[in-house]
Amino acid sequence: MFTVPSLSDLNLAATLPATLLALGASVLLVLDLFVPKGRKALTAWLALAVLGVSLIVALLSLGDVVDLGTGEGAFFGLYIADSFTDAVSVIVLVTAMLGVAVAYNYLERTGMQRGEYYVLLLFSALGAMLMGAAGDLVTVFVALELLSIPLYILSGFRWRDEGSEESALKYFILGAFASGFLVYGIALIYGATGTTAFGGIWAATRDLLAADAATKYVLLLGAGMVLAGLGFKVAAVPFHMWTPDVYQGAPTSVVAYMSVAAKVGGFAALVRVLAWGLPDFVLSGQSAAAWQSTVWLIAALTMILGNVVAVAQNNLKRLLAYSSIAHAGYILIAVAAMGTAGVANEAARAVVIYLMAYAFTNVGAFAVIVAVERDDGGHTDIDNVRGLAKEQPVLAASMAVFMLSLAGVPLTAGFVGKWFVFKAGLAADLVPVTVIGVLTSAISAYYYLRVIWFMYFEEGEGKAQIAWPLAWGISVAAIGTLILGFFPYLLSDMARGIALAFGG
């Protein structure tokens, strides 16, 4: 019998950060229509204000120890408000704020200043947040679309430019394809378990395995397809093909934001699905979850391909695209580790820690490219940072910090992230893939240090265009990278309360 729910059942208060962002984005969409051309700074400021308010609300509840038993569900379990939700929200909102700061001058000088940019950015941030808050596969899907569709449009924001249009179309077609995989996977999981809620899937998996029903293979297939769909979003091999082309063609300010936001969203959903829904999906005769071996294989391939191909890149945007593929690989070590009983929560924390560290560093690195890039979208090769240290010492120093952090040098945020990820890998006895992670990190040092070499030890004009919102964004990213590197406990405190899997 269907009972009519009451308003209080929705538990709107628990969804406050997301609700405020949704409301703010919708209002800003209408408000921007009345902001005259040439005054779009107002829209940018309002977008920052919306994100800031949402960030403060998310920060207030961050770090509270809320595990599954006491975590608050809203919208009948479609939305879960727990420590993981808060941590993901904070990462996404920080990224989006940096994204707005990086974008403003760039849009102004390249003639792309339109209010929709900020509105689309807000909506996609909302999608990424909701992926972290999903308590149900249906939420994952809707949130994924909310994250992706604005990103497709943003990739084509420099329209009438062939590169940008190509990148938008490529991203859209492949993205739609990946969404298809995800939905098919969801359908198969629903077919095997009879529910789309993670808690229900977890319980049904136990019954399924206890009864040794043949439908467990349907579940396996479904999990594989969900993995493929989300693997596309985070740019894991073999679903990574779009990354270099899209990153190179899309406006750089968009890439700064989306390279992090799409990854955060994709990994947040992966953690929810695997650590909460399917941690106990252990086939007979195996000691770890059925998906673990697949995930670590993907992790190994992703790290090897990303790092090796990045060595050969001369365009900075392509270089960072392959680097972002490689970083997806490192995070996947922790994702694989979630498949070992007793390590799931530690590994989920490692994923969050890595993403927070990666957010500051990667947005910052792309922000420096934004400064170096010419108005026509050219000038993004590694040759174009020659002599940057002489002309723009602060900018070059920031870039050096970002490169060192991406390489995982101690006293930077990147090192802390890698530390926790590798630690989770070892705790789960995934020694080979962790060793591959360490070795490929060593390879990555070559191409990251090459950028530093070009900036400091090569002669060149070293031109860059910096204005204050961009400078502000780069400074915050650089300072954030260093602070998180000097005080790693900030990161571990943020993730402390995360407990997704039942029984550890």
Added chain:
Amino acid sequence: MILNEWVFVGLFFLLGPVLLVVPIALSKWLAPKRPTPIKQDAYECGAEPVGLAWKQFRAEYYIFALVFLVFDVELVFMFPWALAYNKLGLFALFEMVIFVLLLVVALVYTWRKGALEWS
């Protein structure tokens, strides 16, 4: 017998094609055919056809289709909501207000952007 319920499905499969083919065949067989150039013309809502149909159409049409869809979907949801309104109470009112407000945002946006003007 469970099978009896499925007999109807089978009947649908059999009758469907028959009902489709019979009227077409009948009219083909019975109707008188006296073609004139005017009768052979393509039908274009009563206006005299201009040019060939194989040409590029204006892309603006899709915006009208999208805006139409907004109202279409809105009403599809509103009819059952209105019928069950007395039983649903405050919750459903709240949900519908949110739903309509979201669509209003979309409408205001398209309106201000001039998408409703034929240029």
